[in-house]
Amino acid sequence: MRTNHAITVAAAALVALVACGGAYRDYPRWRFIAPAEVDRGCMLGKSFIRMSGKTGVGITVELRSRGDCNVRFVRAELVLDGQRAPATLPAPLELRGRSLVYVWLPFEFDNQAAWNAGRRDGAFEIDLEVAGVVAPTWRIAADHRREHRFRPGSDPWRR
Amino acid sequence: MATLTRLVLVAAALVVLGGCPKTRYRSDVNAPGIVHLEAPPPRENGDPAVYVEPEDPGEHELYIGPAVVLGPGSGRTSDSQHAEFEADLQVRVAYQTLETSHRSKDIPFPKQAGWAMTLGWSPIQTDHRPDDTIEVNTGPLYVEVERYWMVFSAGLGAVTYVDEWDGGVQLTLTAMPYGFRMRYLADGGFEFMGAFRLELPTSINWSR
Numbered sequence: 001m002r003t004n005h006a007i008t009v010a011a012a013a014l015v016a017l018v019a020c021g022g023a024y025r026d027y028p029r030w031r032f033i034a035p036a037e038v039d040r041g042c043m044l045g046k047s048f049i050r051m052s053g054k055t056g057v058g059i060t061v062e063l064r065s066r067g068d069c070n071v072r073f074v075r076a077e078l079v080l081d082g083q084r085a086p087a088t089l090p091a092p093l094e095l096r097g098r099s100l101v102y103v104w105l106p107f108e109f110d111n112q113a114a115w116n117a118g119r120r121d122g123a124f125e126i127d128l129e130v131a132g133v134v135a136p137t138w139r140i141a142a143d144h145r146r147e148h149r150f151r152p153g154s155d156p157w158r159r
Numbered sequence: 160m161a162t163l164t165r166l167v168l169v170a171a172a173l174v175v176l177g178g179c180p181k182t183r184y185r186s187d188v189n190a191p192g193i194v195h196l197e198a199p200p201p202r203e204n205g206d207p208a209v210y211v212e213p214e215d216p217g218e219h220e221l222y223i224g225p226a227v228v229l230g231p232g233s234g235r236t237s238d239s240q241h242a243e244f245e246a247d248l249q250v251r252v253a254y255q256t257l258e259t260s261h262r263s264k265d266i267p268f269p270k271q272a273g274w275a276m277t278l279g280w281s282p283i284q285t286d287h288r289p290d291d292t293i294e295v296n297t298g299p300l301y302v303e304v305e306r307y308w309m310v311f312s313a314g315l316g317a318v319t320y321v322d323e324w325d326g327g328v329q330l331t332l333t334a335m336p337y338g339f340r341m342r343y344l345a346d347g348g349f350e351f352m353g354a355f356r357l358e359l360p361t362s363i364n365w366s367r
Contacts, residue, residue: 022264027192027213046205053194053213062205104199112191146190150263 023150028115030057032124034141040130042069043095047124047140054112056085059124061103065095072129078107078142080122085109111144120144162295165282169227169246183267186365192216217367218260222269224251226358228279228338234350241287245298245352249279251305256367267362272308277316277331279303297322299342301329310335318342 029052036047051058076087192213228247253275281298303316318329327344338354
């Protein structure tokens, strides 16, 4: 019995030694490097990057209307070293009065290949038709980077 | 090779094993995580801080364990009344895929059961002469295929003395750092060695 305990303790010590813990892995992500807000007359737009990974990047566009306002996404692309990754576009929106809606734009492409190839600077381009008029392209510069190899604050030994 | 050179080689290997501060090399290849773009974040409220962290895709790990193996031996001696001493330099290479990525303080060491290959060379093998002098010879080259689980391993492979050619098989049983090594050579017969293994756990990791 005593031998069994000794083996258990030794095995636990081994596991503890090999899996010492510390901070968890962090991941690269796309980040805007320019203001991501736009004023298009009857509506204000604001973008947020919500997901970024191997298969693409997803952004939320916040649309805030000042009054009744019809908005249609004509084009949304991530331009990356001359290559374009189009987003799946939402259906046209009818914003009534002072409305607030969030629109999901997933840009699906081989983001991992782009990362591996060092193509990490780009821009999100969004063309909107607001109240029946095609507005100038909304362009938001962005880059794909990892600021830390391990997630800050996830290291229990440093709390 | 001069005895002093061989001693320096083994000493240098021991210093490297004892003093090397960084033993895990991390590649940036495939660094992005796994995301599911089909659906937006579950609770969208316009908070700029909202971000859906990617899932961990796991890692590839190439384990490279340079080691000094040393201990008493018997079998290849001019005077069977004496135990001999042997020091080996070897490198153990193993590959595995990990379901979860390593954490910042994890020691690189194969966590799962797996297969490894070991290449080694013995620069020092003593021989007590009948006149009570000690001759330092160059030992054999060897290659082993090893089955391991944590610190336990069993390796089987080929061994050869190059200077005066002799060949055979080698078996190593290890519960690191302790081990036992046995050889059978066509001309030399059996050799036994208490193989104390000092290994520097080293790995190269890259994302799946």
